[in-house]
Amino acid sequence: MYIEKKTIEQYRDKNRLTSPRHITPYMSQNEYFNTFCEEEAASVITIENQWTIEQHQSFIVTKPSQGEGSNAPQDVLSRCYTLQSHFHVNDYNRVNDYHLIINEIKLPTFIFIDEQMVTYIEPEDTYHRINVTPFVQEGHNHLKMICFPVAHWYKQAQIHDFYESMHIVARGYDRIEDFDIFCQFYPTLGVMQPTLHIKDIEGAPQITYQLLDQFGDILQKGDIDIDTPNCLDMNTISIEETHIHHLTLMLETQDEVIMHDIQLHFLQPLAHQAMTKVISC
Structure with missing residues (x-):
């Protein structure tokens, strides 16, 4: 050979x-x-x-x-x-x-x-x-x-x-190639603020999102802008509720669905801190 x-x-x-x-x-x-x-x-x-x-x-x-x-x-x-x-x-x-x-x-x-x-x-x-x-x-x-x-x-x-x-x-031809998600937790309000950034696409995908609990129930949904960071609205969701163990972010295009788990791991803030990060897996 x-x-x-x-x-x-x-x-x-x-x-x-x-x-x-x-x-x-x-x-x-x-x-x-x-x-x-x-x-x-x-x-x-x-x-x-x-x-x-x-x-x-x-x-x-x-x-x-x-x-x-x-x-x-x-x-x-x-x-x-x-x-x-x-x-x-x-x-x-x-x-x-x-x-x-x-x-x-x-x-x-x-x-x-x-x-x-x-x-x-x-x-x-x-x-x-x-x-x-x-x-x-x-x-x-x-x-x-x-x-x-x-x-x-x-x-x-x-x-x-x-x-x-x-x-x-x-x-699918119209698809998401890469994205980042960053989460912040506001302890005084008991809410989390995820920010989604679409970093790379193929074709021209039209993207919507849903936030689901571990049972698949929809907590929030909306449209995604591929050109700017997207702050996902979670003001109505209290993640301190004991029944919410983790969230799943569902990104849907014309051809396919992408699922991304958000694990809720909290970092204890210091006395002078107003917020702390949530680790997103």
Whole structure:
């Protein structure tokens, strides 16, 4: 197996999306409250658990450095593993975008779909989100990865760790890509003030919000401005009531619903402080 070094540079992080927020959309509020985990959402396409793993000798072909007598390419002998599996897209929609999510990667890796090279990625301290929309088709899709073990990597069993949480997410075209939410608690009033800032979008989403308690009951709702920070009205909600354990912020666009949990952890203010922050998870 020959791999040219220029191919690595050509495909390094190609088709990778850089938004820091990992979003799993839902079809509705009802779907969110009736699924056990994100992987059960209709937008999530799972990779089959049956993988074939083969070990190969590979040669990474590099150009000789200046000053070397020969102009012939140099072959660097290496090991590599080829992992292959499949996934099925049963309700393909050409309007959707399809993103491959890899939560943890420990090895430098080439990724192919139906023998078309998608990208080359290397280990980082964050997840990888890769746009595979041009490569995905209705029905059966073949996924192949070529992984290059590093010096301290020696157990083939470790290769299972890095694809356990791999999956594909279907996203609507008009969507939220990233947002921030900051909360302040006013102890004298017993109310909390969340501020939502939409940081990045795709297309032209029309966004509304609802604040729900842990039972899914609506406490507040309204429209979201994508251009300015939005102070969500909670003046009528007393979060000191014992039955409210946490809140869920529901952001709805034309195509999908995003749910964000707000955990109520209070920091005890000092005597001279008028407010304290609430940690938003």
